Amino acid sequence: MPNSTGSRLVSYASVALTTLLLRCSGFTMTAAPKGPPTSASRGDFLKSAAIGILGAGVGISAASVAVGRPVLESAEAAADPLVETYWGNGCFWHVQREMIRAEQAILGRSTDELTSYAGYGGAKKNFQGDKLCYHNMRGIGDYGKAGAAEVVSVTIPSSKLPEFSKAYFDMFVKYDNGAGRIFMDRRDPQDRGGEYRSLLGVPGGLSGPMADPIKQEAAARGLALREGNGGDPDTLMRNTVFVMDTATFPFFKGEIYHQFHNDMSEDYGRKYNNLRKQYAEEGTMQETGCPEKFM
Numbered sequence: 001m002p003n004s005t006g007s008r009l010v011s012y013a014s015v016a017l018t019t020l021l022l023r024c025s026g027f028t029m030t031a032a033p034k035g036p037p038t039s040a041s042r043g044d045f046l047k048s049a050a051i052g053i054l055g056a057g058v059g060i061s062a063a064s065v066a067v068g069r070p071v072l073e074s075a076e077a078a079a080d081p082l083v084e085t086y087w088g089n090g091c092f093w094h095v096q097r098e099m100i101r102a103e104q105a106i107l108g109r110s111t112d113e114l115t116s117y118a119g120y121g122g123a124k125k126n127f128q129g130d131k132l133c134y135h136n137m138r139g140i141g142d143y144g145k146a147g148a149a150e151v152v153s154v155t156i157p158s159s160k161l162p163e164f165s166k167a168y169f170d171m172f173v174k175y176d177n178g179a180g181r182i183f184m185d186r187r188d189p190q191d192r193g194g195e196y197r198s199l200l201g202v203p204g205g206l207s208g209p210m211a212d213p214i215k216q217e218a219a220a221r222g223l224a225l226r227e228g229n230g231g232d233p234d235t236l237m238r239n240t241v242f243v244m245d246t247a248t249f250p251f252f253k254g255e256i257y258h259q260f261h262n263d264m265s266e267d268y269g270r271k272y273n274n275l276r277k278q279y280a281e282e283g284t285m286q287e288t289g290c291p292e293k294f295m
Helices: 012-021 043-050 092-107 159-171 211-221 276-283
Strands: 082-089 115-123 149-157 174-175 182-185 198-202 224-227 240-245
Touching: 082 092, 082 115, 082 159, 092 115, 092 149, 092 159, 149 159, 159 198, 159 211, 198 211, 211 224, 211 240
Parallel strands: 198 240, 224 240
Antiparallel strands: 082 149, 082 198, 115 149, 174 182
16 A cells, blocks of 8 residues: 655745645535635635745755554454545645544544544556646646545544444534534635545445444434545535545545644644654654655
């Protein structure tokens, strides 16, 4: 299975030019917004941050990947095998933070045992590359062109899927379009396109042995589940989540600069951001072959 991962040692400005490829249109979100929200997208934010800074060469010179830290297995764990799952619901910055919180709350994992990494999943079936990368000026492994979406991978005991499914679906926000239609969607609808669609990946997909708790959580929120075919369209305002079979649609770990990153609307604090440095210094980062800056 292809691998890639990272942490963000690059400033907003160094990534800004890469986001020029994004097509974003805006709307702001509140806890219970009326009508389509409006505000600057992540792409607009990054582009504005780059003014006067382009060419400064800020960033990491080599792409890297954070290898998942070992989670100690016991006899009990042998009967409850670990499985790799992934979850996407808009920008992966905030999804990673929420899944890390879930790891800590549900599994009691410390910062040395985290397995939540931002990356990409759900690429087209005919994708043959060995890596997926964020938009970059060199056009290397562009995840958008490959039909992939931003997701976060988490390795969990199979018995804990119900709890992680709940943590995932709890991220959805209830919207009112102002015309009496209520729908559940991602918290950052200003980022539009298939790259930000709602999807998740588990072994076997929608027809596999792990699908039941996912179906229950989705039904409780009025969300429809659809089998993902790879390269699927945006789910914005469609009350839909695509479910991928991880055997067919694997996870590709993302670049360093996307890991442990603040969200557009929330600063997670230096302790959280510094996890990327900790992981790098411990040698758990490996090159992905993806650019770690806009060039």
